[in-house]
Amino acid sequence: MTATPFVPPLFDKLVIIGPGLIGSSILRRAMMDRDIAREIVASDIDPKVCARVRELGIADQVEPDATQAVRDADCVILCVPVGVIGEVAAQVVPAMKPGAILSEVGSTKVSVINAVLPALASRPDIAFVPAHPMAGTEYSGPDAGFPSLFENRWCLLLPLQDTPADAVARICAMWEAMGARLRTMTPEHHDRVCAIVSHLPHLLAFTICGTADDLADETRSEVLDFAASGFRDFTRIAASDPTMWRDIFLNNREALLEMLERFMTDAQVMADAIRRGDDTIIVDRIARGRAIRRTLIENHQA
Numbered sequence: 001m002t003a004t005p006f007v008p009p010l011f012d013k014l015v016i017i018g019p020g021l022i023g024s025s026i027l028r029r030a031m032m033d034r035d036i037a038r039e040i041v042a043s044d045i046d047p048k049v050c051a052r053v054r055e056l057g058i059a060d061q062v063e064p065d066a067t068q069a070v071r072d073a074d075c076v077i078l079c080v081p082v083g084v085i086g087e088v089a090a091q092v093v094p095a096m097k098p099g100a101i102l103s104e105v106g107s108t109k110v111s112v113i114n115a116v117l118p119a120l121a122s123r124p125d126i127a128f129v130p131a132h133p134m135a136g137t138e139y140s141g142p143d144a145g146f147p148s149l150f151e152n153r154w155c156l157l158l159p160l161q162d163t164p165a166d167a168v169a170r171i172c173a174m175w176e177a178m179g180a181r182l183r184t185m186t187p188e189h190h191d192r193v194c195a196i197v198s199h200l201p202h203l204l205a206f207t208i209c210g211t212a213d214d215l216a217d218e219t220r221s222e223v224l225d226f227a228a229s230g231f232r233d234f235t236r237i238a239a240s241d242p243t244m245w246r247d248i249f250l251n252n253r254e255a256l257l258e259m260l261e262r263f264m265t266d267a268q269v270m271a272d273a274i275r276r277g278d279d280t281i282i283v284d285r286i287a288r289g290r291a292i293r294r295t296l297i298e299n300h301q302a
């Protein structure tokens, strides 16, 4: 999808609620590119985050009260953990001006959209445009963000059937201005795709670190001493934020459990091949892994 051109700025007032890794990256990029918004406001439930955003100077204004922050905004983007997106929407939607756009960046979509819809029931004049930038790191908080985070990364768009085209086009234009590539899909498809490419890998990383830790008596010093190997690559994503990942796992339960089931079946096939010494299956699996990595590199995603 390609965004239609608009006369800049895209938004007169842009509000980011939850200026952590993702929210502060949007803020930083928007502060650099004033064609995105004339006025940029940040709001967070945590006073320490508000104070830090002020210190960093990554917003024109910091307003701790989200209800106040969204007044007169053309676009409000919820960048909070998926478990609270519905509750924050219920808090801010009644205070938003007619015709404004509400967006969010949660890592799961079916349950998030269902959680937001009740807040919109009495506000058909608010355009809701769920989005998901497929970009991030294992770090969180306002210090972790950086303006190039979304460059050349996918941003998935999940407009509802009745979302006005102009609102979708403006959100597309904002992500394109931040360097992202766009793809539209249904929330159900999104949740299955993300379950395999993002949620299951994190589940495996958290689990393998736990398994290694449980073997502490036998191997812990070796794990730590020799971790400059395959294990180290798992520890990077295993360092991610517990609240964010608890919420993702609980909000994408069905798709994640389906992918985990498929993974366990495939792992069992590999285990049987190793037991039988079936080198064809073993080599085929490894070759598929190498090919997938090569494709990611060719697509500039690794």
Ligand SMILES: NC(=O)c1ccc[n+]([C@@H]2O[C@H](COP(=O)([O-])OP(=O)(O)OC[C@H]3O[C@@H](n4cnc5c(N)ncnc54)[C@H](O)[C@@H]3O)[C@@H](O)[C@H]2O)c1
Pocket: 017, 018, 019, 020, 021, 022, 023, 043, 044, 045, 046, 049, 066, 079, 080, 081, 082, 084, 088, 105, 106, 107, 108, 132, 133, 134, 135, 136, 137, 138, 139, 140, 141, 142, 241, 244, 248
């Ligand atoms: N981290 C990633 O790699 C990544 C990538 C894409 C999307 N996401 C999604 O983006 C969202 C934010 O993730 P993040 O990594 O930036 O998180 P983060 O922990 O860095 O920031 C979240 C911020 O939300 C604030 N917050 C929590 N509850 C709030 C509330 N009720 N009202 C106002 N503020 C509140 C927190 O204080 C924090 O500052 C999540 O929904 C996550 O699933 C994350």
Ligand SMILES: O=C(O)C(=O)C[C@]1(C(=O)O)C=C[C@@H](O)C=C1
Pocket: 106, 107, 133, 134, 135, 136, 137, 138, 197, 198, 199, 237, 240
């Ligand atoms: O790169 C990382 O560290 C990430 O965890 C980013 C990552 C991912 O799994 O790719 C994590 C969650 C998202 O919703 C999108 C991106």
